[in-house]
Structures are given as C-alpha cells and as structure tokens.
Amino acid sequence: MDPLSQLFAHPRAERAFGLLMTMRPPWAVHIADESALTLMVVTGGRCRIEARDAGHDLHPGDIALVRGPHPYRVSDRAGSPAIARIEPGQRCITPDGRPLHVTYAHGLRHWGNDPDGPDTVIVASYPDAGSVGRFVTDVLPDLAVVPAGRIDAALITHLHRELSRDGLGQSVVLDRLIDIVTIEAIRAWAAEHPPARAPWLAGVTDPAVAAALDAMHTRPEKGWTVADLARVGTVSRATLAERFGRLVGQPPLRYLARWRLALARDLLADPALTLDAIAARVGYSSGFALSAAFSREYGHSPAAHRRRLIAPAVALTAGPDQPMSVTKRQNG
Known part of the structure; x- marks a missing residue:
C-alpha cells in the first residue's frame, strides 16, 4: 500500500468533514480550521481561494487542494468582505466572534449565506493526515489547482448528489466518494506537476x-x-x-x-x-x-x-455554533 493509499487508511483518519456551500455575492470566509488537507470543488458560479502567497480564481468543475494547517480565504472575488470565520472543530463564527451555525445552516450538510445562492462549492476536509499521510501532503503546494475535466465529472456529480440527500449508509458512501475524488485530484495534479520532493x-x-x-x-x-x-x-x-x-x-x-x-x-x-x-x-x-x-x-x-x-480530542459532532460533520470510518 503506497503513501497515497495509506493517507486514507491510517488509524488517525477517524473523521472527515464534508458539506455543500452555497453563497450569494459578495462573500468571503476566513478558514482557520487547521485541517491537514481540504478539497474544494466548484459546482456553480465562481470562487477565489487565497492561501498564503498563492491565489486562484476557480470556475465550475475546477478543483482545489489546500494544504494545512495555515489559514486561507475563500470568496467570490478578491476584496469581498468577510462574513464568516471557520475555526478548529469546524466552529463557525462571525468575524467579530458571534456563533453563526444556526444562521447559515440549511440542512444536514448544506451551509451558506443563501440556500439558493449562485456560487456553490463542495468542501471536504481531513483534520489529520497522520505521519504517513504527510508523505503525500508534503508533496503538495499550499494551493494545488486541478482544472475542470481532469477527473471524471460523474464522480463530482455523484458526490454533489449524495451531499444533497440522506439515506441508509450515507456517511460510508460519502467517506468513499470524498476519498476517491481526493485521490483522483492528487493524482491529476501530480501527473501535470511532477513533485521534486516526493x-x-x-x-x-x-x-x-x-x-x-x-x-x-x-x-x-x-x-x-x-x-x-x-x-x-x-x-x-x-x-x-x-x-x-x-x-x-x-x-x-x-x-x-x-x-x-x-x-x-x-x-x-x-x-x-x-x-x-x-x-x-x-x-x-x-x-x-x-x-x-x-x-x-x-x-x-x-x-x-x-x-x-490519545489525548481527548475536540468532538466534531454538531453543536449550536458549528456545522455538521461526516463521521469517517475507524480503521484498525
């Protein structure tokens, strides 16, 4: 099993967080959740990601991989005002510190300032990559962008559909889909940008x-x-x-x-x-x-x-001031 496979199989991969974000411009979210790796897929409208010294405008079908734990900014365009901040444990607050979960929650895995907003983005974060996972994440830049069309669009469509509904075994289905899309995105990026330090x-x-x-x-x-x-x-x-x-x-x-x-x-x-x-x-x-x-x-x-x-971890279950999380499988 190579490091890319181990990234999703090590004992610390206990929980993955995934949701569909819908926004109406102008908007910006400051993300400081300290996740090891975050996948973002634009499914509608537009999105700009700024991670340290890197910035990129994304359009439908584009995929971004953001390597943590440094904070970054997601918005409709450069200069838009911040309307929310995401902290460790996926705690959502206003820029001045007030809880925001109830205001922006539109269902189990749907979040944003407008449930019918034109800017839609799938967001999936891995809180911890583990030591083996860092063989993979250390290869990536702070922001790696995979243009539309580089991975099978049917995977994105399936993931979007599953995030929009509930059903038996939903968390397991989402786990597998998030893993597959993330692996495909890393493979597509590495194929076009052969890492020098991998x-x-x-x-x-x-x-x-x-x-x-x-x-x-x-x-x-x-x-x-x-x-x-x-x-x-x-x-x-x-x-x-x-x-x-x-x-x-x-x-x-x-x-x-x-x-x-x-x-x-x-x-x-x-x-x-x-x-x-x-x-x-x-x-x-x-x-x-x-x-x-x-x-x-x-x-x-x-x-x-x-x-x-094994120190007690901060629970990622839903609370009055944080969005829902998707519980990831426990590996032995």
Whole structure:
C-alpha cells in the first residue's frame, strides 16, 4: 500500500468533514480550521481561494487542494468582505466572534449565506493526515489547482448528489466518494506537476525502483536487504542501489526505515496495540528496537507520542455554533 493509499487508511483518519456551500455575492470566509488537507470543488458560479502567497480564481468543475494547517480565504472575488470565520472543530463564527451555525445552516450538510445562492462549492476536509499521510501532503503546494475535466465529472456529480440527500449508509458512501475524488485530484495534479520532493513518486518512472518501493510499502515487516529488493526488481544489487539513490534521493534501506517509522507513528494511535505488536507489523525485532529507532528519528519516545495521540480530542459532532460533520470510518 503506497503513501497515497495509506493517507486514507491510517488509524488517525477517524473523521472527515464534508458539506455543500452555497453563497450569494459578495462573500468571503476566513478558514482557520487547521485541517491537514481540504478539497474544494466548484459546482456553480465562481470562487477565489487565497492561501498564503498563492491565489486562484476557480470556475465550475475546477478543483482545489489546500494544504494545512495555515489559514486561507475563500470568496467570490478578491476584496469581498468577510462574513464568516471557520475555526478548529469546524466552529463557525462571525468575524467579530458571534456563533453563526444556526444562521447559515440549511440542512444536514448544506451551509451558506443563501440556500439558493449562485456560487456553490463542495468542501471536504481531513483534520489529520497522520505521519504517513504527510508523505503525500508534503508533496503538495499550499494551493494545488486541478482544472475542470481532469477527473471524471460523474464522480463530482455523484458526490454533489449524495451531499444533497440522506439515506441508509450515507456517511460510508460519502467517506468513499470524498476519498476517491481526493485521490483522483492528487493524482491529476501530480501527473501535470511532477513533485521534486516526493521520493515515493520519483521512482515510478523506473520499473526496478517502482517494484522495490511497492515491496517496501506493501510488506514493511519483511527483513528486506538491498539484494532482496534488487531481486524483486530483477536487476543487480549495484544497479538498484544506483538507480534508487539517484531517483529517490536516499538509499533503499534509509527510505525503508523512514517508511516503517511513519507507519509505527500512526499505529501508536491505537491503544490496543502494544509496542511489540507494532514493531512486528513494521519490521522491527522488538518494541525496544523500535523505541530506539523512533527516538533517534523523532526526538521523543513512542510512549510520549502515544500520550499526545490519545489525548481527548475536540468532538466534531454538531453543536449550536458549528456545522455538521461526516463521521469517517475507524480503521484498525
């Protein structure tokens, strides 16, 4: 399973937030929810996104990926007055701090200053990408735009329809659709803007390196050697080492160590897993060996990291001053 797949499967991917935003100009929303990654799809009218030093005008069918946790601004056009602010936990307030959820809510997943407004945008946010997910999000700029037509329009239509109704298994359907549209958007963007700092993507142009990466991603628990990985790629040890280092930017076993530790870092979110169990899953001989490697890499112990992960989180359920959330599946 590669990092893009792991982004949507790690134990911290517990909740996704999704809604259909409808606005009537002039409007602007300041978003400071600190989400790791947000997907926005314009389905009608117009929309402008300004993220740090980047800004882009979007039209129907355009998709934007906004990498957190920095705040950004969404509006109908540059200079429009702010009418709302979104804070962590998807808490919606006016610019001067008054609760705004009741005023702008038009149903379970419908939000905006006018339920019939011409500017319509699908918004889906991932509060936490996890350590493995950051292999993906770190590849993206603050604002990545995918022009209309780059992914199947039927996916967008389906997602829009599901956000507009309720039914059995609705949250599961929305989870899957949001994940699929996000994956397709990342793939489409990466195809046109090959990232310079994405080691897990750099090797896909070389069959031997790609095979080695797939082996490490899929079976991190195996005691891989460079010779083993070379056999998977059907090349010599020296050939794999040279190609891997040139394309990925680091030796194969160094990349493997980083991948294993990122996986372990996310698995620590599950309090039912002992350190020895996590070590076995990611290829370390014991919890002690994993702890030593983890501490060298991150500067703190697995126990300290676990305490932070399992600290009580702010609930994302609906309240009087925040919009609804879509509960995402719990992964083991």
